[in-house]
Amino acid sequence: MALTxxxxxxxxxxxxxxxxxxxxxxxxxxxxxxxRKDFVYAFFDGMLRTQRPETLDRFVQYHSExxxxxxxxxxxxxxxxxxxxxAWDRKxxx
Numbered sequence: 001m002a003l004t005x006x007x008x009x010x011x012x013x014x015x016x017x018x019x020x021x022x023x024x025x026x027x028x029x030x031x032x033x034x035x036r037k038d039f040v041y042a043f044f045d046g047m048l049r050t051q052r053p054e055t056l057d058r059f060v061q062y063h064s065e066x067x068x069x070x071x072x073x074x075x076x077x078x079x080x081x082x083x084x085x086x087a088w089d090r091k092x093x094x
Contacts, residue, residue, distance in 0.1 A: 027056060030065050034072070035081060043081045059088055 009017075024044065031040045047056055063084060072078040079087070088094070 023053070027060050030060065030063065030068065031081065033065065034068055040081070047085070055093070058093060059085065062088060062094060 024041070028037075028040045028044055031043075044056060068084075071084070
């Protein structure tokens with residue numbers, strides 16, 4: 001009986017995994033400056049179950065670092081990620 005490697009990956013699978021990792025890091029970069037890293041990852045992973053990646057990318061583009069600082073200065077207590085999502089959604093996802 002010949003030995004076979006059961007967990008072998010193709011180049012396409014590796015490339016896809018690297019792209020997904022880089023997309024995740026880029027998408028969460030700004031929010032990780034203001035919230036715990038594990039919470040940010042959980043938020044975006046959970047949202048990807050019901051939202052398209054393009055929608056999340058628009059959410060990230062709308063919430064720049066300056067915009068988040070503005071929100072933290074204007075609203076007390078500072079909004080959480082879910083509150084920011086809901087406010088963005090109520091505005092029509094600009």
